[in-house]
Amino acid sequence: MKSNKKVYYLVGTVLLVLFAGFSYSEFRGALTPYVSYDKAREAPRTVQVAGGLEKGSNSYDEEAGLMRFTLVEAETEQTLAIRYEGVKPANFEDAISIVAIGEFDAQAEEFAAKQLLVKCPSKYQGLESVETKTYG
Amino acid sequence: MFEALSHLYLPGAVTIWCAVFFGLASFWGYVQAGQAGQASQGSLAFARRGYYFFAGSIVLSAFVLFLCFMRRDFRIEYVYQYSGLDLAAHFQLAAFWAGQKGSFLIWLLWAALLGLPLGRSAGRDEPTVMAVYLLTLFGLLFILVRENPFVMLEEAPFDGAGLNPLLQDDWMVIHPPIMFVGYAAAAIPFAFAAAGMWRRNTSNWAARAFPWALGGFLVLGTAILMGGYWAYKTLGWGGYWGWDPVENASLIPWLLGIVLIHGLYLERTKGRFRRSNLVVACLLYLSVLYGTFLTRSGVLADFSVHSFVDLGISGWLVALMAFFAFTSMYLLLTRLPGVQTSTNEDPFLSRGFALVASAVTVGISAFVIAIGTSAPLLTKFMENPGQVGPEFYNRVNLPLALIIAVLLTAVPFLTWKGVPAAQLLRKLLPSFGFALVATIVAVASGVESLFHIVFVFCASSALAANLHKVIDLIRSRTLVTSGGYLSHVGVGIMFLGVLASSAYDQSAKVTLEQGVEQRVGEDLTLTFVRYLPRQGKEKERMEVKVVRDDGFTYNAYPKFFLNDRTKQLMVNPHIKKVPLQDFYISPIQYEPGQPPGVDHRMQLARGETATIEDLTVRFIDYNLQNTGNPSVALASGDVVTLGADLEISRNGQVLPATAIYRFSSFGQVETPPIELPGGGWLAMTGIHPGVGKVQLDIAGIESEPQLAKLSIDVTRKPLINMVWYGLYVVLFGGLLSTWKRIKGARQVDVIAAKTAA
Structure with a gap:
């Protein structure tokens, strides 16, 4: 009976180690880091970039279902051209900040976004929006 | 000195201070009673009364905030931020817990109310259990003292900022409060475990904590089900589960609840798992605190759709977590070596083995989900912080779910002593038959990957085997004992539904x-x-x-x-x-x-005529029939409607029409367009009282009509319905087990009284 327990622990440990290795590689594979535009241009993997929409830079090709726009980083004023295939997000022009997830397409020299997260103005959250109106 | 007070709504603030006072008094009483042991009826009565007043203060506090919402008292900053004049009465409840402060208050309210039956159910252990439980409540209470929901603005605004329209939903009224009952209940097994370790007597905490653990699991499961249904049905997120940090924060304690329930079952029936149950009870509570920290401190603000701004309580939440983590660790390190536990040697094909293996598997699942959710924190100190997408969770959990399905298949026909493999297979034959049919149907309807085929087979055999057992139990008239198996049937149904609806959606x-x-x-x-x-x-x-x-x-x-x-x-x-x-x-x-935009704009005084292309418009006179005296209506805040009688002629057709301009003192303007004969639109978009002219906009008279x-x-x-139905079955099974374990918990004191006598 004693040997029984040893076998359990041994098999259990092996399985755990295998699963840990599997999870670790999945974790590495699924991790999409936030990077700067320069880094995004170098990295041949899925990353996230964030920034504001450059005014008037967005165009939408309805036939192909392609949207193109330019992201601007507020502090460094660097820009990055983005291509997004899909339906144009609603209220896109009003976006305060946009996060694009995808990878850089070196041939077209633009960032091919698979997913966009668009933050639009909302006066709900946050105390800074407290305003007292005066009438009369 | 009193300056700070002028920014607080005193009726509300006083209730919170009262709660602190009575809570501390009650805590002191319970500690006294706990140290003195049996003889201290005085301290115990004092502590109980203190607790009643404590719970009463918190009920009052929530009631005052609720009244402020119903009165739309925008002087109170929290009411101003989440409510508005136009918000319907039942959404004032949704607004109550739309923000951080209100959600901590509703959490504390449920926790304080749960403490009332908890004290009774703890029997002779009441003093220590309640002392620990009160400690967990202080964590929430001090957040409210720091972030007082009754802070007032310097001037009373005219109107509130309004509730986020996404939250103006019936589900928002019901889903969060149920979630917080589940969170509040997570502290209860911890209170029993920690109190037991403190007293150095962990022999009967399991029986008492068992129904609470089951109840908490049920409520949290219901809340998760509702959240998923809400996301799917009305929010249009495309699915019921997105592995969002806020969703994960409720899933991790739920999975640990499953581990705890199975551990407690082993402890109650076989006297095993005594040490690990104490560890799991602590982890369960810590996971709730950790999830709260992740989702409420703002550390994940960039990574979640449920973004919460940082209220400046992250430091406090870290301190809270550290306090309970160190307390748990200290108690576990010093007390565990003294806990007597029986170490049965389980053969491979036995109940004991299957239970331990499945508890460990579910625990691992909780752990990897926690790691994934923490990715932004874990990678913060690396060069580029990042997050992991849903595919990580799906891929990592799939093999774990497969292991669970295999174990669930075997469990109904295993005994503690172990069964020979041949006998087990013979008993499972009908289930395998069912699973084979299900798999053939699945393959015929397009399931391709080998892994998915195996998964369908295992999940359906788990479903069938447990159903088989439930039917056997009902035949022998012991429905109450079938709760566990019934839940397993639900897990099988759910697994099939999740696979079909997520991997085979088009x-x-x-x-x-x-x-x-x-x-x-x-x-x-x-x-x-x-x-x-x-x-x-x-x-x-x-x-x-x-x-x-x-x-x-x-x-x-x-x-x-x-x-x-x-x-x-x-x-x-x-x-x-x-x-x-x-x-x-x-x-x-x-x-x-239509209309694509304004093509032409004309301004006409009374009696004037203007022509564009083939269209002629004459402004005959104002039309005030739709409204009373405009200035009276304006002063009373009503909507004012002004009309203009027009004569529109085009290609010989003459059409009399009245254009409408409607506005309210809140600045809302409506200008319903009039369809023109022969295509196009006309709307009155402005009035210039000074010059006595109206402004008319005309659109679409030349251009081809564009299709919308x-x-x-x-x-x-x-098969998405199988996800909901499966979860219903899981929860119903849990309900039966809770019923059974409540009876079990009541016997503890009966037996103790007998042995004492």
């Missing part, structure tokens, strides 16, 4: 032109019929006709509207339930073809 994003048929997928023809304007309480809708090649036809009405107040675009998908699958149609974008375009997401989700 989705397409298409743009439809009004009136033009379009093929979607293999067998669907969709037509965007028309846009339906708002009718009474019914919001703006799109009518889309769906025709399947076999003749099945229906009209879908997805909603797509601008919120009046914020101009935020709102989407409600339309879901058509047909046998075996859901048709899910969610609008993405709508471009109204609607972009939608069409998804077919096979």
